[in-house]
Amino acid sequence: MTNAREIITKAAVLYGPKELKFESWKLPPLRPGHVLIKVTSANICPTDVRKYWGYTKLPVPVILGHEGAGIVEGIIDEDSNIREEDKVWIRPIIYWCGLCKYCKRGAINLCEKMVALGFAGGSVEVGVKLQQDGMLGLFSEYTIIPKHALIKLPKSISLEEATFIDPLSCIVKAMEDSRLSEQDQVVVIGCGPMGLLAIQTAKIKGAEKIIAIEPIEERRILASQFGANYTINPDEEDVISRVIELTDYGADVIIVSTGGSSQAENIGLAIKMAAKGGRINIFAGAYPKQDISVDPNLIHYKELVITGTFGYTVRHNYIALELIEKRNIDVLSIRRPILPFEELEYGFKIYGKPPALKVGLAIV
DSSP states (O other), X not given: OOOOSOEEEEEEEEEETTEEEEEEEEEOOOOTTEEEXXXXXXXXXXXXXXXXXXXXXXXXXXXXXXXEEEEEEEEOOTTOSOOTTOEEEEOSEEEOOSOSXXXXXXXXXXXXXXXXXXXXXXXXXXHHHHHHTTOOOSSBSEEEEEGGGEEEOOXXXXXXXXXXXXXXXXXXXXXXXXXXXXXXXXXXXXXXXXXXXXXXXXXXXXXXXXXXXXXXXXXXXXXXXXXXXXXXXXXXXXXXXXXXXXXTSOEEEEEEOOOGGGHHHHHHHHXXXXXXXXXXXXXXXXXXXXXXXXXXXXXXXXXXXXXXXXXXXXXXXXXXXXXXXXXXXXXXXXXXXXXXXXXXXXXXXXXXXXXXXXXXXEOO
């Protein structure tokens, strides 16, 4: 198929903090190596929420959205293994240089020239150019995506499930970064969507004990259903003493996935409740930005390893895909509520507020 017909897409366009408008955008003609995608399902990510509220400055107007899947509607390459009507997952990382020291190590997520769809990360200037070339964020009915950023989905995976390949890939990498093994006792701080994915993944990897720390009762119940052996309400219990009691001198792996204004405080808690030789993974970003005050002696004498996890590599995408395909991870129970595309702004406003978890969007 050639892109002879003019494609007009309805898109949610951000003009500034809390200034979201639905508009019609014209897409350019397809070029070799690129594919026209009808976006069917998307999720809201905290990255999008921060941009909506204005925590991150952007050269507006911009179209956000990077967690999603869709159907191929147009392609001009005859030798492609992707065909019209194929279901595909859209990898947000659509460009990396391939030449820098990070790319040579396979860490495309750390490439200085990396660009992620929907202004999710990387060079903003290049992101503007890609948007002009039709590579719109996924809060749009249609977008144009490079072939290399698409994974054809097996029939056994729904488009709704596929929206979780991106966040689950991040969790898979976090577990690798934490060197989680079967004898480890794991603490997950924060049982939002990512924390709940982390609990399930830790269980699959055979963690000896999983402890979830979460103030919201509904999320503690889900944490138990997904594999947490113990849950702690930080508003009612002394978190540090309780973790040390349950783990016999501290946790081996701690995933700090609260984000937001409580991230710095929870990193401090993690350092205090970690076992000797413990690994602490700072998974979520902290906005507004915060400083951390810690006793360096705790890190020194306990030989702690503190890591951060940002994004993933292509390899992690296929691991996440397999976990979803085998139904090892329950993603759909976390996708709530599911809103029509036109209610995107409402989704931004309720994100993080119970009973909402990973807010989903039915685009078309």
